[in-house]
Every structure is written in C-alpha cells, then in structure tokens.
Amino acid sequence: MLILGISAFYHDSAAAIIEDGEVIAAAQEERFTRKKHDPDFPVNAARFCLEYAGRSINEVDAVVFYDKPLLKFERLLETYYAYAPKGLKSFMMSMPVWLKEKLFLKTLIWEALDTIEKVDRKKVKLLFPEHHLSHAASAFYPSSYDRAAILTIDGVGEWATASICLGEGNKITILKELDFPHSLGLLYSAVTYFCGFKVNSGEYKLMGLAPYGNPNSQQVERFVNIIKNNLVEVKADGSIFLNQDYFNYATGLRMVYDDKWEQLFGFPRRDSESLLEQNHCDLALAIQQVTEEVVLNLGKEAKKLTNADYLCMAGGVALNCVANGKLDDAKIFKEIFITPAAGDAGGALGAAYAAHYIYYGNERKVDPAKLDALKGSYLGTEHSDMEILSVAKKYRAPYKQFDTEDALVEKAAALIADGNIIGWHQGRMEFGPRALGARSIIADARNPEMQKKLNLKIKYREGFRPFAPVVPIEDVSEYFEHEGNSPYMLLVKKVKESRRIPYPANFDAKELLDKLYFLRSDIPSITHIDYSARIQTVHRETNLRFWKLLNEFKKITGYSVMVNTSFNVRGEPIVNTPEDSYRCFMRTDMDYLIIGNFIFDKKDQPEWKEKDDWRNEFSLD
Amino acid sequence: MDFLTDMWGFMKARKKFWLAPLIVVLLLIGALLVLGGGSAIAPFIYTLF
Numbered sequence: 001m002l003i004l005g006i007s008a009f010y011h012d013s014a015a016a017i018i019e020d021g022e023v024i025a026a027a028q029e030e031r032f033t034r035k036k037h038d039p040d041f042p043v044n045a046a047r048f049c050l051e052y053a054g055r056s057i058n059e060v061d062a063v064v065f066y067d068k069p070l071l072k073f074e075r076l077l078e079t080y081y082a083y084a085p086k087g088l089k090s091f092m093m094s095m096p097v098w099l100k101e102k103l104f105l106k107t108l109i110w111e112a113l114d115t116i117e118k119v120d121r122k123k124v125k126l127l128f129p130e131h132h133l134s135h136a137a138s139a140f141y142p143s144s145y146d147r148a149a150i151l152t153i154d155g156v157g158e159w160a161t162a163s164i165c166l167g168e169g170n171k172i173t174i175l176k177e178l179d180f181p182h183s184l185g186l187l188y189s190a191v192t193y194f195c196g197f198k199v200n201s202g203e204y205k206l207m208g209l210a211p212y213g214n215p216n217s218q219q220v221e222r223f224v225n226i227i228k229n230n231l232v233e234v235k236a237d238g239s240i241f242l243n244q245d246y247f248n249y250a251t252g253l254r255m256v257y258d259d260k261w262e263q264l265f266g267f268p269r270r271d272s273e274s275l276l277e278q279n280h281c282d283l284a285l286a287i288q289q290v291t292e293e294v295v296l297n298l299g300k301e302a303k304k305l306t307n308a309d310y311l312c313m314a315g316g317v318a319l320n321c322v323a324n325g326k327l328d329d330a331k332i333f334k335e336i337f338i339t340p341a342a343g344d345a346g347g348a349l350g351a352a353y354a355a356h357y358i359y360y361g362n363e364r365k366v367d368p369a370k371l372d373a374l375k376g377s378y379l380g381t382e383h384s385d386m387e388i389l390s391v392a393k394k395y396r397a398p399y400k401q402f403d404t405e406d407a408l409v410e411k412a413a414a415l416i417a418d419g420n421i422i423g424w425h426q427g428r429m430e431f432g433p434r435a436l437g438a439r440s441i442i443a444d445a446r447n448p449e450m451q452k453k454l455n456l457k458i459k460y461r462e463g464f465r466p467f468a469p470v471v472p473i474e475d476v477s478e479y480f481e482h483e484g485n486s487p488y489m490l491l492v493k494k495v496k497e498s499r500r501i502p503y504p505a506n507f508d509a510k511e512l513l514d515k516l517y518f519l520r521s522d523i524p525s526i527t528h529i530d531y532s533a534r535i536q537t538v539h540r541e542t543n544l545r546f547w548k549l550l551n552e553f554k555k556i557t558g559y560s561v562m563v564n565t566s567f568n569v570r571g572e573p574i575v576n577t578p579e580d581s582y583r584c585f586m587r588t589d590m591d592y593l594i595i596g597n598f599i600f601d602k603k604d605q606p607e608w609k610e611k612d613d614w615r616n617e618f619s620l621d
Numbered sequence: 622m623d624f625l626t627d628m629w630g631f632m633k634a635r636k637k638f639w640l641a642p643l644i645v646v647l648l649l650i651g652a653l654l655v656l657g658g659g660s661a662i663a664p665f666i667y668t669l670f
Contacts, residue, residue: 070631074640081643099652104624 001360002059004046005352006109007066007134007344009102011037011200014345015045016379016431017053017060018352021362023142025052026379026431028345030573034580036621037201038573041112042348048381050116057117060124064355066347067131069105071158073098075180079250087251129354131157131347132315133165133172138350139312139339140167141357142373146366147310149302149333153295154315154343155185162238164302167312170357170364175305181250182242184294185317187232190247191287193255195280196270201621206284207322208465209276211530212515213285214508219278223286226264232290238298273620276464276512288322295323299332309334314350318342318490319433321534325492328484340377340488341432349431376542377488378438380429383578388595391578395586398604402597405545412594413552416444416562420591421458423567425581426545430574434489435566436536437470437546439574439581441590443525443563445469450525450563452517457589461570464516468534469526470564472550476537479523479561489536489564495520495527525563536564571618 005016008029016026025048030036032044050057076098080091101108106126113119129137135152150165150172161183164176189199192206213220228234233241246261248254258269267279295317302311311333318324319342328336339346356362367373392399402408416422421443430436441458443450455463468489469479477483482493499521507515520527527533540547554560567575569588575581578595585593585600586608593600632638 070627071635074631074635074637077640077643077647080647095647095650099648106623106627 001061001356001362002053002055003352003355004049004057004060004063005066005134005348005350005355006042006046006063007347007351008041009039009105010344011039012343012345013039013042013045014341014348014431015042015049016349016352017049017055018349018356019053021141021353021356021364023349023374023379025049026341026349027381027429028431028573031380031429031576034573036571036573036618041108043112043115046113047116052381057113058120058123062125062127062355062359063109063113064127064129064351065105065109066129066134066344066351068128068158069102071130073103075159079180083251090251090253093253127351127355127359129351129358130160132160132163132177133174133354133358134347134350135314135342136163136165136167136172136174136312136350137354137357138341138346139314139318139337140165140172141350141353141364142339143167143310143312143337144366144368144370144372145310145312145337147308148312148337149306149308149310150312150314151298151302151318152313152315153184153298153317155189156180156183161185162298162315162317164238164298164305166306166308170362172354172358176301178239181244181247182240184240184291185315186247186249186255187240187242188287188291188317188320190249190255191283194258194261194265194269195284196272196274198272198621199255203316204319205462205465207288207320208528209281209284210288210322211285211528211532212281212464212512213288214278214282215285215530216508217282219282220285220289223265223283224289227286227290230264234290234294234297236297238294238301240294276462278512281512291317291320292323292326295320295327296330296332299327299330303332311336313338314342314346316343321490322492322532324490325532328491329493335484337372338488338490340374340430340434340436340490342490343433346432371485371487371539371541374431376539377430377432377436378428378542379431380438381576382428383596385596385598388578388598391582392598392600394579395582396606397582397600399598399600402599405548405597408594408597408599409545409548409552411599412549412592413556415592416442416553417556419444419447421450421454421589423581423585423590423593425567425575425578425593425595427543429576432488434536435564435574436487436489437538437543437564439567439576440470441563441565441567442470442549444557445523445526445561445563446557446559448519448524453589454525454563454565459565459569460588464512466528466534467526467563467565468536469523469561470536470538470546470550471561472547473537473539475554475560476535480533480535482535485537485539486535487537487539487542489534492532492534495523495531495533499523500527500531523559523561526561569618571621
C-alpha cells in the first residue's frame with residue numbers, strides 16, 4: 001500500500017511517501033524552490049518522493065492532505081460571526097483567498113498533481129485527516145512504543161490548538177482538545193511579534209534570547225505576573241484561556257494590540273533588527289517560563305488521562321526544546337519521543353501514517369530495539385558523484401577525492417581540530433527544520449571564538465544566537481546532564497557542572513554582549529549563557545559517517561563534541577543540492593566544503609564573482 | 622458541484638445547519654469582493670487560514 005502525504009498552503013509545505021507503513025521519502029518544498037517556509041503546493045517535493053519510491057502517482061492508493069479545509073472555514077466563519085462587525089478588514093482580505101482557492105482545495109490538489117503526471121481521479125483516493133490527528137500520527141506511528149500518550153501543541157489547526165491523545169497499536173484516540181482562540185503557540189508567537197521577531201520563524205530566536213533574561217530579577221517576576229494576570233489564565237489541567245482584549249489575531253491582521261501591550265509591559269514593540277535590550281530578554285524569559293509551566297501541566301494531564309509510560313510529541317510548540325527538556329527532567333514519563341518534523345511539514349508524514357493505520361486499518365508492528373522508524377530523519381534527496389563532479393566542472397572548482405570513508409573522516413577531523421569551519425554535505429537530506437549531519441556546518445566546540453565567527457561571518461545572523469552540540473550517543477553523559485538519546489536536537493539540557501566556568505561577579509548586571517563573550521565552559525561554543533545546550537546525539541545505526549567523524553575527532557583532541565549548525569545563511573532554506581552547497585560555501589567564510597568523498601579547499605577555489613548582492617536573494621527571517 | 626456536495630456533507634456531519642444562511646450571505650459578500658477585484662493575497666497571520 002502506497003500513500004502520499006501532503007501539507008501545503010499555510011507554511012512549510014512538504015510531501016512524504018510511505019509504502020506498507022514504512023517511510024520511503026519526505027522533504028520540504030522550500031529546499032527545492034529556495035523560498036524559506038514556502039507555502040505553495042509541494043510539487044517538487046511530491047515529485048521527488050514519487051521518484052525516490054520509483055512509483056507513478058497512479059500507483060498511489062491515496063493522497064492525503066494534512067487537515068480539513070472545511071472545518072477550518074467553519075472556524076473562520078464562526079469567529080468572524082462572533083466578533084462582527086469587528087474583523088471586517090481581515091474578512092475582506094481572507095475571503096478572496098478562500099473563494100478563489102481554498103474552498104476548492106480538492107481541485108487545486110488534483111491540478112497540482114496533474115503537473116507531475118495526469119492523475120486517474122477515480123483510482124486515487126483523496127483524504128483529509130484533522131490537523132492535530134496528523135500531528136499526533138507523525139509522532140506516535142514512527143515511535144517504538146506500542147502504547148503511549150500523545151501531546152500535540154501548536155498555533156492552530158482547524159479548531160484545535162492542542163490535544164491529548166492515546167496511541168495504542170494502530171489506533172489513536174483523541175481524549176482532550178483545547179480550541180481556538182486559546183492557544184499556547186499563538187501566545188508564544190504574540191510575544192515573538194512584540195519582541196520584533198517574525199511570527200512563524202522568530203520563535204526560535206525568542207527561545208534563544210530567554211537565557212539572557214535575568215532569572216533573579218524582579219522584572220522577570222513582574223512580567224510573569226503581568227502575563228498570568230492579564231494575558232493568560234493557566235489551569236492545572238494544561239488548558240489556558242487567553243484574554244482576547246489583548247490579542248488581535250482572531251479578527252485582525254496583527255498578533256496583539258500594540259498600545260495595550262505597551263501599557264502593560266512599559267516599553268514599545270521592538271522594531272525588527274533594532275537593538276535588543278534587557279526588557280526584551282526579560283520578557284522572553286518570562287514567556288518561556290509560562291510556556292514551560294503549561295507544557296508541564298499538559299504532560300501531567302496526559303499522564304493522568306492515559307497512565308502511559310511513554311509520551312510522543314508533535315506540533316510547532318514541540319520544537320520548543322527548552323520546554324521539552326524540562327518535561328523530560330520532570331520524569332512524568334519513562335521516555336519522550338519528539339518527532340523531528342514536529343511543525344506543519346511533518347503533518348505530511350503524519351497524514352500518510354493516519355491514512356495507512358486509521359483509514360485502511362493496517363496492522364502496526366513496533367520494533368522496540370529501534371530508536372524509531374524515521375531512519376534518523378535522513379529521508380530527503382541524495383546526490384551521486386557524477387552530480388558533484390558536474391558542479392565542480394561548472395564552477396571550475398579544484399577538489400580532492402578520497403577513496404575511502406575512513407581516509408575522508410580522518411582528514412575532516414584533522415581540519416576541524418585545526419580550527420577550520422566545514423560545510424558537511426553527506427547522504428540523504430534531513431526532513432524537518434534541523435540539520436542533523438547531512439546538510440550541516442560543523443566546527444570545533446572548544447574554540448571560544450567560534451560562536452561569534454559562525455554567527456557573524458558564516459551565517460550572517462544575530463550575534464546572541466546559540467549553537468547546538470553534536471555528540472556520539474555513547475559519550476553524551478560525559479558532557480551533559482543527560483543520559484538518554486536526543487537524535488533530533490529537540491532536548492535542551494545543562495552542560496555537566498564539572499565543565500562549567502562559574503559566573504563572574506555582577507554577571508546579571510552586565511550588558512547582553514558582555515554576557516555573550518563570557519567563557520562558559522570548556523566547550524564554550526555550544527554552551528549557552530545559562531549553561532544549557534540543545535543536544536543532538538549521533539547513532540552509528542543511522543549516520544555511521546558522522547559518528548565516525550566525531551570519534552576520529554575525539555582521537556585527536558580528546559573531545560567528541562562539535563558545533564553543528566544548519567548549512568545555510570540567514571533567511572536561506574538549508575542547502576539541498578551540491579550546487580546549493582558550493583554556492584553557500586563560496587559566499588561565506590567557510591574554510592572547507594566536503595560533499596560525499598570530495599573536499600573543496602577555499603584557498604584553492606577560483607574567485608567567486610556575483611554581479612548582485614546575494615544577501616538580497618534571501619529576505620531576513 | 623463537488624464543492625456543494627462536500628459543503629452539504631460537512632454541515633450534516635457537524636450538525637451545523639444554522640451555518641447555512643451565514644455561509645450563503647458570507648459567500649455572496651465574498652463573491653462581491655472577488656468580483657470587485659479584491660486581492661487574493663494571503664493575510665500574513667496564519668491563524669486566518
């Protein structure tokens with residue numbers, strides 16, 4: 001049985017294909033079109049999935065879209081009706097979109113698929129599971145659990161903004177839902193907006209900014225109280241109630257009423273790209289603390305309702321790895337599995353799984369010996385030596401080819417130990433927002449200058465942003481206060497106390513930039529300002545070459561930790577093809593590019609000539 | 622036609638027939654907006670979708 005899952009038309013469109021319950025391929029459309037968070041129908045990603053599976057669209061049993069458009073339309077109408085005449089402007093903007101396109105989604109999907117190959121509409125089924133069911137399916141079905149609680153939290157799907165489900169065998173039962181407009185994801189996005197970051201992409205930045213807040217200050221405490229007394233009522237069962245007097249998203253075109261928030265917090269909304277001040281850091285910390293409280297409450301409620309040993313998580317808020325780390329530390333469950341593509345892109349995969357197990361009722365076999373069924377999330381494109389050589393020829397790029405993996409890995413480890421920054425393009429591209437060692441930039445975590453250099457000279461992004469460590473699973477507890485796995489970089493834990501350097505006197509009173517350049521541990525480039533780190537554990541079963549590289553690095557330096565960040569610049573989707581990688585390599589201060597068994601040394605490359613300023617190619621996120 | 626069938630099935634399943642006049646009126650207003658050259662540019666706040 002072959003099923004194609006699709007998510008599209010909102011943000012992060014993607015396609016995924018599963019055959020007899022096994023995931024074959026999955027990719028986000030942005031990687032092909034080079035438009036970050038591309039919402040268009042994923043024609044390229046769907047074509048890739050079909051080609052990788054070696055099948056025609058007419059061999060597919062069902063195409064499954066990740067949510068129910070009519071239910072979403074119902075929510076829109078009821079919301080406009082409830083708030084009328086408020087929201088007229090928003091209504092006037094949204095109706096043409098719906099009347100011209102979204103109400104006729106079936107036709108839209110068929111026509112888009114026809115551009116790949118004419119589809120026999122009588123033969124191929126078109127299905128629409130609910131948004132949060134797609135999320136729940138994307139987390140539970142590939143997990144190695146036969147029975148687990150499932151928690152999905154995001155901005156909004158149709159009506160639901162969060163759900164607690166029980167997964168058993170091939171079934172998912174929805175036990176409890178929280179409905180729009182009360183949404184933890186939208187609350188977090190509202191603060192993201194107020195702090196001057198983009199909704200739907202700046203949430204990570206807010207999370208990274210939070211540790212610069214002063215946890216011992218009265219201001220953070222005051223902000224938490226303001227949030228809880230005015231904006232959101234936090235209830236013990238994990239539900240929340242947002243005071244719509246302060247939010248504009250239900251009927252307007254902004255997230256919040258800026259003037260009311262300004263009065264509440266005592267400072268204006270930050271303009272994007274303007275200077276970050278302590279107020280912004282403290283507000284980021286306050287909303288992070290509230291978010292963690294709600295996520296913990298939801299975890300406890302999920303445990304109460306299901307009495308399950310394990311928890312699966314998905315939805316955009318499940319990408320808040322700091323909250324995930326706290327939930328894991330609370331030991332409510334024996335283990336937590338967070339699906340790597342937890343956002344809407346992962347809905348494509350979840351929708352396909354939901355059709356396979358729920359609609360068609362196929363049996364589900366779990367292999368508890370496996371980490372999960374997602375193959376390390378390496379589900380995207382891969383490129384042959386011929387394609388790499390073709391790029392080298394096109395750009396007249398000198399290279400060195402290695403005959404064996406061991407020789408390549410030895411060379412790469414030595415280069416990193418010497419302080420070089422490497423573009424690492426290997427095997428199949430990752431599915432989901434994180435680079436996990438297939439399309440990564442890697443460097444030495446011990447180097448105290450590396451965070452600054454990577455942020456400002458390679459990624460061209462804000463200097464405060466932290467970098468994540470990558471470590472072989474066997475060594476994780478040598479460096480971090482964590483025993484288990486974290487293969488998808490979705491858990492934040494503390495660096496081991498013995499490795500930390502104590503804060504200097506008056507640290508809390510220092511300016512943001514002074515805090516940033518304080519040496520925090522013996523692996524400073526991946527130690528955030530609060531000694532935390534967003535860990536990725538590497539497993540030889542899913543990425544042998546990366547695992548070997550880390551171990552080779554350990555032989556040279558005594559350390560098996562490296563910095564791993566996505567292979568892109570700010571505003572650019574993560575690279576996909578060898579050509580994307582070569583271009584990104586040449587536009588930045590990376591020292592070496594390694595694609596497959598080929599090494600490109602920056603010093604040997606011809607001068608990079610581009611007529612236009614390439615920074616204009618990608619709008620800042 | 623497909624759309625009308627789906628909409629009817631949807632209202633039946635959700636038992637929300639009271640939405641029918643609302644939908645008709647809103648669709649008429651919406652149709653006027655479209656005919657009046659209303660843009661199909663998606664609003665930037667994704668909750669609207």
